[in-house]
Amino acid sequence: MGCPCELRLFAASATIAQHAAATCISEAARFEQKYSRYLDSSVTSVINRSAGVAATPIDPETSGLLQYAGVCYEQSHGLFDITSGVLRQVWHKDRQTLPRQAELEEITRLVGWDKIHLTDSEVFLPEPGMEIDFGGVVKEYAADAIAMRVKSSGISSALVSLGGDIVTFGAQRAGAAWPIGIVHPIQKESAIATIYLKDMALATSGGYERYFELQGKRYSHLINPHTGWPVDSLLSVSVSAQQAVVAGSISSIALLYDRQQAIDWLDNSGCSYFAIDQDLSCYGNLGG
Amino acid sequence: MAQAAKPSPWMALTSAALTLPAFSASVPDQVEIGISTTAYRESDQNPQSVLVGSVQRYDININQFYLITPIGRDWGLALDLSHESMSGASPWGTVSVVGANTQLVMSGATIEEARNELSLGITRYFDTASLGFSLTRSEENDYNATAMAVNGEWDFNNRQSTLAAGLSYSTDSIEPSDALSFGRTLKQARRSASFSLAWTQVLNRASVLQSGFSVTQHNGYLSDPYKLRDIRPRQRLETAINFRYRRFMHRSDSSLHLDYRYYHDDFGIGSHTLRSAWYQNLTDQFQLIPSVRYYSQNQADFYVGGDDYGLPETVFQSSDYRLSGFGAVTFGLQGRFSQRDWSVSVNFERYLSAAGYGLNASRAEHPGLLRFSLLSFGFDVKL
Numbered sequence: 001m002g003c004p005c006e007l008r009l010f011a012a013s014a015t016i017a018q019h020a021a022a023t024c025i026s027e028a029a030r031f032e033q034k035y036s037r038y039l040d041s042s043v044t045s046v047i048n049r050s051a052g053v054a055a056t057p058i059d060p061e062t063s064g065l066l067q068y069a070g071v072c073y074e075q076s077h078g079l080f081d082i083t084s085g086v087l088r089q090v091w092h093k094d095r096q097t098l099p100r101q102a103e104l105e106e107i108t109r110l111v112g113w114d115k116i117h118l119t120d121s122e123v124f125l126p127e128p129g130m131e132i133d134f135g136g137v138v139k140e141y142a143a144d145a146i147a148m149r150v151k152s153s154g155i156s157s158a159l160v161s162l163g164g165d166i167v168t169f170g171a172q173r174a175g176a177a178w179p180i181g182i183v184h185p186i187q188k189e190s191a192i193a194t195i196y197l198k199d200m201a202l203a204t205s206g207g208y209e210r211y212f213e214l215q216g217k218r219y220s221h222l223i224n225p226h227t228g229w230p231v232d233s234l235l236s237v238s239v240s241a242q243q244a245v246v247a248g249s250i251s252s253i254a255l256l257y258d259r260q261q262a263i264d265w266l267d268n269s270g271c272s273y274f275a276i277d278q279d280l281s282c283y284g285n286l287g288g
Numbered sequence: 289m290a291q292a293a294k295p296s297p298w299m300a301l302t303s304a305a306l307t308l309p310a311f312s313a314s315v316p317d318q319v320e321i322g323i324s325t326t327a328y329r330e331s332d333q334n335p336q337s338v339l340v341g342s343v344q345r346y347d348i349n350i351n352q353f354y355l356i357t358p359i360g361r362d363w364g365l366a367l368d369l370s371h372e373s374m375s376g377a378s379p380w381g382t383v384s385v386v387g388a389n390t391q392l393v394m395s396g397a398t399i400e401e402a403r404n405e406l407s408l409g410i411t412r413y414f415d416t417a418s419l420g421f422s423l424t425r426s427e428e429n430d431y432n433a434t435a436m437a438v439n440g441e442w443d444f445n446n447r448q449s450t451l452a453a454g455l456s457y458s459t460d461s462i463e464p465s466d467a468l469s470f471g472r473t474l475k476q477a478r479r480s481a482s483f484s485l486a487w488t489q490v491l492n493r494a495s496v497l498q499s500g501f502s503v504t505q506h507n508g509y510l511s512d513p514y515k516l517r518d519i520r521p522r523q524r525l526e527t528a529i530n531f532r533y534r535r536f537m538h539r540s541d542s543s544l545h546l547d548y549r550y551y552h553d554d555f556g557i558g559s560h561t562l563r564s565a566w567y568q569n570l571t572d573q574f575q576l577i578p579s580v581r582y583y584s585q586n587q588a589d590f591y592v593g594g595d596d597y598g599l600p601e602t603v604f605q606s607s608d609y610r611l612s613g614f615g616a617v618t619f620g621l622q623g624r625f626s627q628r629d630w631s632v633s634v635n636f637e638r639y640l641s642a643a644g645y646g647l648n649a650s651r652a653e654h655p656g657l658l659r660f661s662l663l664s665f666g667f668d669v670k671l
Contacts, residue, residue: 064308071304075297145310177490196492198448242415243311246301253297270298272445 009150009158020155024146028162031142034062035134037085044134052128055117063120069137072249073113079256080249081113083125084225085133091223091230093212104228111225140203140248143167147201147244164204167244168197182238182274193274195286197240203247205255206236206276222255232258236276237266240286247271302415319357322668326350330376330660333392337655341394342377345658349373362414366422368407375400379656381516382607384594392655393516403428416443424458433460450488452500457481464513478508498532511606517595518606526553542568556589557611560647565620573627579620583641586648587613593652609656615645616658630669637662 007024009017037044047056058066072080090099090107110130117124125132139162147160147167159178160167168178177198181191195202211218219230237254241247250269254262263283266273272286295303305311330345355367381393409422420439426432435458442451458480464472486500506524530549537543549561565579588611590604599605622635639660643653 061309068301068304068308071300075300141308141310144305144308148310177494196490198490241298241302243302243305245305245308246298249301250297265297268296270296 006161009155020150023149027146027149028142031138035138037133044132047123047125048131051125051130055122055124057122065134065137065141066118066123070113072253076253076256078226079224080136080253081111081225082132082136083113083130084111084223086110086131087223087228091219095214098214108228136252137245139163140165140244143244165244165248167201169199192276195274200240200242201244201247202238202240203244203251204236204238205251206234224256231256234259234262234275235278238274239271241271319671320668321355322666324352324664324666326662326664328660328662330658337392338394339383339391342397344376344397346374346376346378362412364411364413366409370405372403373400379609380514381595382593390593390652390655401429417441430465431462433458448490452486454484462513472513476509478506478510480504480506494536494538496534501529503527512608515608517597518608519601519604520606521604524553524555542566557585559583559585573625575624577622581618584615584646585613587611587650593650609654612654613646613648613650614641614643614657616641617645633666635664
């Protein structure tokens with residue numbers, strides 16, 4: 001999945017644990033094969049190649065994820081848009097100069113979730129060059145799906161971690177919650193805060209890796225699809241919810257807002273969160 | 289008129305997420321059943337304390353079975369069955385002897401009696417809440433009881449807090465055996481209604497605290513018809529508050545449980561219960577749980593050490609040892625062996641009571657205070 005992954009579980013025997021771990025690894029591989037935009041055979045690549053040409057038949061899992069992405073689009077007032085990946089062609093680290101307005105207008109023509117035709121069984125991207133990217137949704141969903149697999153193999157307590165997204169269920173032995181450290185943005189070896197999870201998921205978005213330098217200034221990889229310009233966002237946001245996919249959407253959407261609006265969005269989101277600003281000041285009602 | 293609140297992003301996203309295949313995939317139904325058998329043995333009375341009757345107290349054997357099964361995605365069913373067989377004698381009354389200790393009038397040792405109980409409960413599970421309803425029926429040759437209860441639980445603060453509320457109602461009827469031969473009351477009834485509330489809070493990663501309170505009102509015949517002289521009020525209001533603290537100790541892989549309960553009723557009885565248990569994980573599969581419990585109560589307003597037949601039958605009085613002022617200590621040890629799908633447990637308890645153990649004992653210790661031992665075996669399995 002392109003990021004460090006970890007699985008911790010309490011099982012009655014090593015055999016049960018190994019069996020569950022094997023199930024998880026194969027499930028993670030399945031998501032990788034199906035949704036990675038780097039693989040020509042993935043569903044993502046097939047849909048993107050057919051942009052402007054024909055509709056692609058999709059299964060319930062894919063249509064469910066796309067419909068979920070649509071709800072994210074509505075809840076974020078269009079900021080979270082899985083068609084906005086094409087903006088990477090304009091805003092990338094190898095650029096030497098800032099893009100001209102005409103360049104931005106041409107690329108934003110290809111962005112817009114509301115332009116997509118989506119039904120339960122097929123999806124169609126009307127303009128050639130349009131692309132969708134499941135990246136903002138599928139990694140967290142994979143964590144949820146893997147956690148459900150582990151649960152159904154009879155394990156009562158586990159922690160599943162894919163990159164910064166964590167799902168826990170059950171508790172550590174004798175009822176203790178799982179302690180999760182939020183990595184300090186600068187001192188990567190230490191935690192800036194510790195959060196306790198019991199039957200909850202935690203998703204973290206952001207971080208210093210998501211920036212590039214252009215003409216002496218730092219720009220975020222996250223682009224506002226309405227304006228076409230990078231967002232002046234918070235540094236990192238961690239959100240807890242019962243499903244990693246929900247926690248992930250809330251934290252991703254928060255990073256698409258400018259900093260003060262992001263805090264307002266998180267305060268009204270209905271979830272507990274922990275946010276770190278560019279100056280390393282911390283906000284939120286999660287953890288200690 | 290207030291406008292319906294716009295759903296929060298969390299609500300909208302969660303509803304959408306729950307339709308995704310991973311969440312609607314059916315987790316295999318886990319039916320769980322369990323059986324247990326318990327031997328309860330009260331120690332014999334000191335023959336010096338018995339004026340007439342048997343020195344043997346009660347022996348009870350209890351056999352229990354339970355079954356829990358999910359029904360569909362949102363419902364659960366629980367079934368409990370219990371069969372008890374008992375034999376032995378109990379105090380009928382007390383006789384005060386001038387210049388000597390009070391003595392017991394014991395019943396003769398009885399032939400075996402049995403009690404059967406059946407309980408059925410159904411629960412509806414929501415995302416962060418549950419609602420349950422249960423019905424229980426208990427029958428023995430002289431006593432029947434029917435009870436129903438409603439229970440609800442709600443999780444808040446990302447599951448860090450839980451509120452539980454319960455309401456129950458029961459109706460009992462008693463038809464004492466050999467009523468005519470012994471001049472006992474022929475048939476009586478009573479009703480009870482109870483309300484309880486509890487708040488559980490995750491304090492930090494290693495501790496949880498639960499605080500609760502309950503109130504119960506009884507109406508009807510509350511006296512013991514088998515006693516020679518036992519006249520109690522026809523109403524009783526009971527209240528209790530309790531606290532339960534659980535703390536996990538990471539380094540020793542163990543956990544401490546501390547429970548405290550304060551009880552008070554309008555019979556004038558107030559009591560304290562303090563229980564401490566230590567859950568020690570010895571290996572991944574084996575757990576040892578030693579425990580100790582301390583109990584103290586003061587006597588009821590109408591408690592008398594020796595039955596007084598001089599008082600008219602309109603005056604409340606009872607020499608029941610359970611209404612006297614006394615204290616009790618229970619030592620327990622449980623061992624538990626668990627595998628993925630099943631577990632077995634063995635539990636031993638020794639209970640000792642004496643007036644001197646209590647904080648507010650009756651002036652004269654009731655000769656009928658109990659001592660008992662209990663040994664039980666349990667087995668449960670997930671199918």
